[in-house]
Amino acid sequence: MSLSKLGGMKILLIAISLIIGLAAGYFAGGAGKVPESQYNQLQTSYNQLQTLYNQLQQNVSSLARKLKAGFIYVGPVEDFGWTAAHDQGRRYVEKVFPWLETVYVESVPEAEAARYIERLVTEENVDVVFTTSFGFMDPTIEVAQKYPNKMFFHCSGFKRAPNSGTYFADFYQVYYLNGLMAGALTKSNKVGYVAAYPIPEVLRHINAFALGVKEANPEAKVYVRWLFAWYNPTGAREAAQALVSIGVDTIAFTEDSTAIVEFAQEQYRQGKQLYVFSHYSPMQDVGPDVVVSGQIVHWEVIYADILMKIRMGIYNNTNLANVDYLWLLKEGAVELGGKPGVPINPKFVNDLKSKYLPGQSISVYDAVLNRLTLMKDVNVPFDPFTGPIRDQAGNVKISAGQRATIAQLFTEEMNWFLDNIIGSPSG
């Protein structure tokens, strides 16, 4: 829109000057006679006008054409986790941007991703492809190099190209807030964590959670159980059961199903109160009596930003090599809670208001909301990974007063467990 307006104004200005010129020439040179110099000037103006008009026409036609975005998913769109969240983002941008058209392919095997990405480019003729699994990283770069006039964005990876950027929404701040609540609520001082794979992302989340637990309750320990699967409701349930049998009463998890929430709700019906934290999708409605809080992702915020910038011409197929979104609470890409708009389940608010951070006069409830505000602030005056932080062996991982660097949090350097965790960081 802004482009066509700008062009229109220029044309109007030149047209006015053309008329003024013509009028001036008429009066200066007498009836019907235009002097040579005037004529040349008019000719130049006319040519300028012609060029601008052509440009404008081009702009208008490119704006009239819809931008087409393709999405490559690793799972089925109704998986109640990762892929469902991305697809929600896709549906959102398609709804709010009338100039956008989207297509998607679900359940794409990582080994065959290149073929699927290429098909979107050649057959669906998309302008930009979003690939939404870590395993799609190399295929994305490979196809990006083959089609330099198209744009690509890969989620959760670190390889970029002039026409291929990266993006990710991370939960570690939210996990820390969950940990504060877990530490305050546990009565047995045994907190459980059922985890997918021992990779930096999951280790970062477990450590962030354990940091929160430790701050609210230095006596409590965090017991980790590995699943070696992103989706395994059976295993998740069995792991939760195993944790409960050793006295754990509070559980967080990284697994793409509602199995643990259902398990806890079932225990509640049988008279045993467990506290759980919903993961990735809003699960509070599945476990209204057990879900304290959790993490919700908003991929639509990132998708909207990227697509808007492509539309405005800010991003193109030559300047994406340094485009790397790592969006957190501040940008609104993640949210605290087990239900949108509900950061803490009202059922547990009183319990959290009556617990105080050790040695401080601030309740855990206030501390959570307080720090949530600080982490949403543009300057992010608070970060949970602030030293001194020690690992299980007592080694200082982040020294006093220092904040963890991106490398310490997001690369292979994240291969340790905090000193209140029981379990192995290598699975």
Next chain:
Amino acid sequence: MDIAASILAEAVRAGTPLMLATLGEIYCERSGVLNLGLDGVMTIGALAGFAATWLTGSVWMGLAVAMLAGGLFSLIHGFTSISLGVNQTVSGLALAMLGTGISSLLGAKYVGLPLRESLPLLQIPVLTEIPLAGGLFCHDPVVYLGMVLSIAMWLILFKTRFGITVRAVGEKPEAADAAGVNVQLVRYLCVFLGGVLGGLGGAYVTLSYTPGWREGVMMGRGWIALALTIFSLWNPLGSLIGAYLFGGVEVLQFHLQEYGVPASLLGALPYVSTILVLVASSLGLLRKRLGAPAALGTPYRREG
């Protein structure tokens, strides 16, 4: 309940779907029909059970529909392998793929729906307090049904006329035929029964063990049940022990992680033991001694 009892209780729950499917497959194979489509049959049962419960609001209806769906679905394999006499391995594999494919197609609209009804828990008052063994007596009716069935089906197979007929059809169909047994009918019955129990095992997963339907919910249980059939030496009582053992290994991995036992190693145990049993049973001589039905996998056609 102490820790040992609660581990046993979880093992029993984890083993129940495996046991039900294995019991059905034992009868199926005892009659001479190898049904490799068990995983597909279980998945069909899992979806049918969940969908029927969702639509009617009754878990019992869900279980009934799952059994019927599993039985009818495996009749496809019955038709191709008994009436048409095609290669049973190929037909079974096709059934497995068909079952998982159809259920993910038809099940799309049931993904993520919560299950509001659940099976009632029947705690047997005094018995649950027994150390360890207490873990056997705190379950829903399907678990008890599994225990009762494994004993009843053993009695029927080895102590009744019908059992002798089934075994005869699987060992020497021509002799059974000469004795006036309707070989085709007995085989159809056993395939149907296998499907019914497979469907029930599948439904137990989506209605009780991990309530809810989602693609891939069976997680290869059908294949493990096939291995368990051999592991239990085609004996219903063996499946009782085998299924709880496999269930126990599945559950135990999360208890042993704390003591530094690698999760991946324990997770692989059911599969490793399956391979060992398969290797042992594939050695020709051993196969006979292990009790594999002699006519397993061979279609029967009357001579002349």
